[in-house]
Amino acid sequence: VKPYANILVLEISQLCYGALLRTVSLSTTQCISTWRCLALFSLQAVIVPVGRIALGRILNVVGSVIDPHSQVFHSCQFSNTGQAIIGDSQESQLYTNEASLFLSNPHSNVNNWNRHFLTSTAKYIHDGMLGQLFYFYSLAALYLQHTQHLGTKTTPDTQFSQVKAIHKTPNKLIRLSTNLTLFETGIKVVDLLTPYVQGGKIGLFGGAGLGKTVVIMELIRNIAIEHGGLSLFAGVGERTREGNDLYCEMQDSGIISRTDSSSFSRKNIFYTSAQVHSVNTNSLVALVFGQMNETPGARMRVSHVSLTMAEYFRDALRQDVLIFIDNVFRFLQAGSEVSTLLGRMPSAVGYQPTLCTEMGSIQERIVATKLGSITSIQAIFVPADDLTDPAPAVIFGHLDAVTVLSRALAAKAIYPAVDPFNSTSKMLSPSHVSEEHLLIATSVKQILQRYKELQDVIAILGLEELSDQDRVIVDRARKIERFLSQPFFVAEVFTRIQGAYVSLDETIHGFSQIVNGSLDDWSEGAFYLKGAIS
Numbered sequence: 001v002k003p004y005a006n007i008l009v010l011e012i013s014q015l016c017y018g019a020l021l022r023t024v025s026l027s028t029t030q031c032i033s034t035w036r037c038l039a040l041f042s043l044q045a046v047i048v049p050v051g052r053i054a055l056g057r058i059l060n061v062v063g064s065v066i067d068p069h070s071q072v073f074h075s076c077q078f079s080n081t082g083q084a085i086i087g088d089s090q091e092s093q094l095y096t097n098e099a100s101l102f103l104s105n106p107h108s109n110v111n112n113w114n115r116h117f118l119t120s121t122a123k124y125i126h127d128g129m130l131g132q133l134f135y136f137y138s139l140a141a142l143y144l145q146h147t148q149h150l151g152t153k154t155t156p157d158t159q160f161s162q163v164k165a166i167h168k169t170p171n172k173l174i175r176l177s178t179n180l181t182l183f184e185t186g187i188k189v190v191d192l193l194t195p196y197v198q199g200g201k202i203g204l205f206g207g208a209g210l211g212k213t214v215v216i217m218e219l220i221r222n223i224a225i226e227h228g229g230l231s232l233f234a235g236v237g238e239r240t241r242e243g244n245d246l247y248c249e250m251q252d253s254g255i256i257s258r259t260d261s262s263s264f265s266r267k268n269i270f271y272t273s274a275q276v277h278s279v280n281t282n283s284l285v286a287l288v289f290g291q292m293n294e295t296p297g298a299r300m301r302v303s304h305v306s307l308t309m310a311e312y313f314r315d316a317l318r319q320d321v322l323i324f325i326d327n328v329f330r331f332l333q334a335g336s337e338v339s340t341l342l343g344r345m346p347s348a349v350g351y352q353p354t355l356c357t358e359m360g361s362i363q364e365r366i367v368a369t370k371l372g373s374i375t376s377i378q379a380i381f382v383p384a385d386d387l388t389d390p391a392p393a394v395i396f397g398h399l400d401a402v403t404v405l406s407r408a409l410a411a412k413a414i415y416p417a418v419d420p421f422n423s424t425s426k427m428l429s430p431s432h433v434s435e436e437h438l439l440i441a442t443s444v445k446q447i448l449q450r451y452k453e454l455q456d457v458i459a460i461l462g463l464e465e466l467s468d469q470d471r472v473i474v475d476r477a478r479k480i481e482r483f484l485s486q487p488f489f490v491a492e493v494f495t496r497i498q499g500a501y502v503s504l505d506e507t508i509h510g511f512s513q514i515v516n517g518s519l520d521d522w523s524e525g526a527f528y529l530k531g532a533i534s
Helices: 098-103 109-124 130-151 188-193 212-227 240-253 273-279 296-315 328-341 355-363 390-396 407-411 435-461 468-483 504-516
Strands: 010-016 020-025 047-050 083-085 162-165 201-206 230-236 270-272 285-290 321-326 374-381 401-404
Touching: 020 296, 047 296, 162 296, 188 435, 188 504, 201 212, 201 390, 212 230, 212 240, 212 321, 212 374, 230 240, 230 296, 230 328, 240 285, 285 296, 296 321, 296 328, 296 355, 296 374, 328 355, 328 374, 328 390, 355 390, 374 390, 435 468, 435 504, 468 504
Parallel strands: 201 374, 201 401, 230 285, 230 321, 321 374
Antiparallel strands: 010 020, 047 162, 083 270
């Protein structure tokens, strides 16, 4: 993490007796000797850029751009003539001075308090009065921030917007939308058995090596290419290699379109806002990374950063946004590390006592309002394939649809390895899907369940001992099991098979033919890794 303005960013967790502050670092603290440091405090919320300026960029938890391209400095770098500053690509900082973003406004009471406190801290830091001064200042500043927030109004800005604090109170119930709309993903097994709801929360559960990240990447590709919607990706504690692969594949597929390498020159750093806006015009995704090489504080706040960006598109621009979080378990794991460092007593199985509270802090912000919706697809690592572990179990209550990946199906090379029995969805009901969809989905599950019951008989006595009716069911079940597999666009480099996007109508038509017996003459291999029946 490269903190903006070369300032160590700390989030205050506890204000203890005797002027002792306990903070959570959002960047590295290596080579810092605390007893030698002269600290100057600036009490502000952790802020990140929001709006179209973030599209096509990779940002970290403190809002710094960490992709290799030249970045656009924000807010205070725009002059009255409509010119913007393009920064040196080696610095990888979104804006040069965090303090100038807030302190440059002379009409802000909070900013005046900051100026006063920056000078007062240096006077009292050696006099033993730092704790009392900081406590008084904290109360006063928080009160003024609250009153200032009540008087501000958000104005939509389609080019360059503003910065937002990563923490926010969830929306009131009166602002939420009650309309339920089916969300088509283009993946057969998902659309048929676990349909997703627009503006809902979807969990993708699976152990190590079952393909959670591949499914997430395919969903990002389908939404951007087939539907043209905006997406945000939060890399929470996962592999850096996967993030690099994801960024390169998005560039190759056109989801991220970078034009600044040929349009801008380092010698002249002043450009019009229209030129700068053209950089991100064609990009459809913003990425926020806090991978497993980062500090636990950074990994714990990455999901809040991506939610802040998504909320701006939903509330200010009135758009439907998708947010992909990979991996929510790493978020809880980072919270456990921070809880241990803060000296809290661990709870069940060694997890933090604030497990439910931390999970609710992000899940309650993922809602659909009357202005727009945020649809969340979250990959959740299941430790030791145990769904009863406290970390995966605490997430179930927040989800609208659950997609569970099966190791038994992955062992058969059936991808995506979605378990049709453990995967559920609130949308699979007569009030939300068509009668034909519900009938075919129920029939598919019944055939697969009967096949599962007969597997022990087949293993002991053989297929010849089954009745004619059971033989037909076994034959159709094997065809359904293989037809639930699908070639992915993001996996073409590995499978050498062209990816396929299958609409919901084609999915229902294909499975209805298998269930009704119209394709009993076809062999099982004809259904493996295929798209639509046609």
